[in-house]
Amino acid sequence: xxxxxxxxxxxxxxxxxxxxxxxxxxxxxxxxxxxxxxxxxxxxxxxxxxxxxxxxxxxxxxxxxxxxxxxxxxxxxxxxxxxxxxxxxxxxxxxxxxxxxxxxxxxxxxxxxxxxxxxxxxxxxxxxxxxxxxxxxxxxxxxxxxxxxxxxxxxxxxxxxxxxxxxxxxxxxxxxxxxxxxxxxxxxxxxxxxxxxxxxxxxxxxxxxxxxxxxxxxxxxxxxxxxxxxxxxxxxxxxxxxxxxxxxxxxxxxxxxxxxxxxxxxxxxxxxxxx
Numbered sequence: 414x415x416x417x418x419x420x421x422x423x424x425x426x427x428x429x430x431x432x433x434x435x436x437x438x439x440x441x442x443x444x445x446x447x448x449x450x451x452x453x454x455x456x457x458x459x460x461x462x463x464x465x466x467x468x469x470x471x472x473x474x475x476x477x478x479x480x481x482x483x484x485x486x487x488x489x490x491x492x493x494x495x496x497x498x499x500x501x502x503x504x505x506x507x508x509x510x511x512x513x514x515x516x517x518x519x520x521x522x523x524x525x526x527x528x529x530x531x532x533x534x535x536x537x538x539x540x541x542x543x544x545x546x547x548x549x550x551x552x553x554x555x556x557x558x559x560x561x562x563x564x565x566x567x568x569x570x571x572x573x574x575x576x577x578x579x580x581x582x583x584x585x586x587x588x589x590x591x592x593x594x595x596x597x598x599x600x601x602x603x604x605x606x607x608x609x610x611x612x613x614x615x616x617x618x619x620x621x622x623x624x625x626x627x628x629x630x631x632x633x634x635x636x637x638x639x640x641x642x643x644x645x646x647x648x649x650x651x652x653x654x655x656x657x658x659x660x661x662x663x664x665x666x667x668x669x670x671x672x673x674x675x676x677x678x679x680x681x682x683x684x685x686x687x688x
Contacts, residue, residue: 414518416517417514418515421633425601429497429501429514431497431555432497435554436466436497437466437468437514438468438552439480440492441492442493443491444485444490444519444683445687450651450684451614455494456624458613459496461552462553463496466554468496475599487543488522489522489534491519491521491522492519492520495516496515499553500512530654534658535565535573536662537576539576543559543577543580544580544608545579545608546607547600548675551605552610552630560577564588581607584603585603585607585609586607587650588649591612591648592648594643594645595645596639599646600630602633603634603635605632614649614685622675623680625674626674640661641664645658645668647669647671647672670680
């Protein structure tokens with residue numbers, strides 16, 4: 414089922430700024446037996462992104478109702494939620510009081526996710542670099558061309574996920590996930606003050622790592638070479654939850670204890686799907 418502004422349809426105006434300029438934000442949420450996991454965290458991030466972009470946020474209750482409406486009642490599923498600035502006049506300058514467009518869709522659970530949890534991710538470093546823009550850093554906005562180019566690299570190489578660096582060769586994230594690494598006994602994740610998406614599962618781990626694994630997360634600038642000496646590496650997002658990296662650029666890696674403990678903790682606390 415797909416809803417556009419509350420109506421069941423797949424039609425969208427060709428003048429919508431989300432289509433014309435990528436002017437909007439989105440969320441991808443896991444659903445288990447009708448329960449939208451981390452719904453409040455997703456809605457909070459969505460509202461934060463819209464406020465930073467100067468988009469309208471008066472439809473928050475309608476968004477909540479529509480997400481719940483499309484959620485499948487049984488089994489696992491995925492909900493994709495997009496909010497654009499809506500239809501506007503020709504040109505980049507938005508209308509002073511845009512109405513906005515809501516698009517909420519329900520989709521089947523990807524079959525390959527189960528195997529990734531068991532076998533881990535084959536991670537490769539992408540040639541495509543992320544552009545630096547602090548004004549957009551952390552926001553899950555609709556401009557995903559860098560990820561599109563990187564995903565093309567992955568398919569050609571037969572990898573599961575891509576490691577993306579910025580123009581300064583700093584590690585930022587995966588094409589669709591956030592990265593964590595344990596190096597010298599410290600749990601690290603890249604700082605996202607220049608670019609990248611601040612994922613919901615990433616934020617949960619940052620907030621509750623001390624409770625789950627006994628020590629806190631440090632956000633830091635990370636370089637690619639430093640990952641070669643990591644004790645463990647894992648990736649996170651709302652669909653895969655916590656997933657270990659078992660191969661990095663052709664080098665095999667083991668699944669570490671921190672990753673295993675976080676996998677169990679997030680499932681036990683209902684932050685990610687139980688499979």
